[in-house]
Amino acid sequence: MTHVIVLGNEKGGSGKSTTAMHLIVALLRSGRKVGAVDLDLRQRSLTRYLENRRKFSKIKGKALPLPVVSQVETSSLDSREESKHRETESLQQALIALEGCDFAVIDCPGADTHLARLAHLHADTIVTPLNDSFVDFDMLARLDPETGRVAGPSLYSEMVWTARKERAMTGVPGGIDWIVMRNRLSATRARNKKKMGEKLEDLAARIGFRLARGFGDRVIYRELFPMGLTLLDLGGKGAPMRLSTMSHITARLEIRSLVAALNLPQPDVREEAA
Ligand SMILES: Nc1ncnc2c1ncn2[C@@H]1O[C@H](COP(=O)(O)OP(=O)(O)O)[C@@H](O)[C@H]1O
Ligand SMILES: [Mg+2]
Numbered sequence: 001m002t003h004v005i006v007l008g009n010e011k012g013g014s015g016k017s018t019t020a021m022h023l024i025v026a027l028l029r030s031g032r033k034v035g036a037v038d039l040d041l042r043q044r045s046l047t048r049y050l051e052n053r054r055k056f057s058k059i060k061g062k063a064l065p066l067p068v069v070s071q072v073e074t075s076s077l078d079s080r081e082e083s084k085h086r087e088t089e090s091l092q093q094a095l096i097a098l099e100g101c102d103f104a105v106i107d108c109p110g111a112d113t114h115l116a117r118l119a120h121l122h123a124d125t126i127v128t129p130l131n132d133s134f135v136d137f138d139m140l141a142r143l144d145p146e147t148g149r150v151a152g153p154s155l156y157s158e159m160v161w162t163a164r165k166e167r168a169m170t171g172v173p174g175g176i177d178w179i180v181m182r183n184r185l186s187a188t189r190a191r192n193k194k195k196m197g198e199k200l201e202d203l204a205a206r207i208g209f210r211l212a213r214g215f216g217d218r219v220i221y222r223e224l225f226p227m228g229l230t231l232l233d234l235g236g237k238g239a240p241m242r243l244s245t246m247s248h249i250t251a252r253l254e255i256r257s258l259v260a261a262l263n264l265p266q267p268d269v270r271e272e273a274a
Helices: 016-029 045-060 080-096 114-122 155-170 190-207 219-227 246-261 269-273
Strands: 003-007 034-038 103-107 125-131 141-143 150-153 177-183 210-212
Touching: 003 016, 003 114, 016 034, 016 045, 016 103, 016 125, 016 177, 016 246, 034 045, 034 080, 045 219, 080 114, 114 155, 141 190, 150 155, 150 190, 155 190, 177 190, 177 246, 190 210, 210 246, 219 246
Parallel strands: 003 103, 003 125, 034 103, 125 177, 177 210
Antiparallel strands: 141 150
């Protein structure tokens, strides 16, 4: 069975594509077979990231691990129902094409689209990166402006709730594990960081997600995109780039820590021995 990991948040710029790419490479480098689906058909950041990787690998003559890419098409037929139907089939086909993979990583757009909703129904694990801002927090829950307390769930958490419910009704065993991770954590804005942390911990239990330690705000994430590289490709003999600063080393630890926190299924030992 392919374990489906969905990167979702109805908000652009929270780090979905960057995290998707790092998860893909982390899993590939641990010897797993990985499929990738880019559902952000407008920005196509994950697709571009992977294209850059392919090109960089060719130019430098250095083999870099790559996922199996499966394409999905949006539909813009006059009939909305027919469009939805086509998209449903397109995603199903894309996932069928990845059946031989251990993992399928689906990167969603930062908006509520039919394809993004569908992807959440297929998810075994949802990863939601969140910028350290109360504007991003608002996607998960509304805060009472007077008391600052959580007043109720918001757009995105309601969407995950619906996906969980619908999935339970289909009788597919196992629920959806939802992990929220903070992204672009600043080293200086300590007060905001602490406040967000407290609110998120409070919310985690109430709406049913696990909170993972996130990523710091580091220029390296932006610099690696044009080469299609991730922090997991750096350092070591023959690496295309060196891990040059303490910040890079810490960033790599943050990624390893996220992968560990996801608690993903491990390879079957009997299979490995065969
Ligand atoms: N931890 C980080 N530190 C610095 N820049 C980051 C970090 N995570 C993402 N970015 C940058 O923020 C922007 C948005 O990230 P992206 O992964 O494209 O978000 P999304 O897919 O949610 O829209 C990109 O320019 C990306 O390079
Ligand atoms: Mg994106």
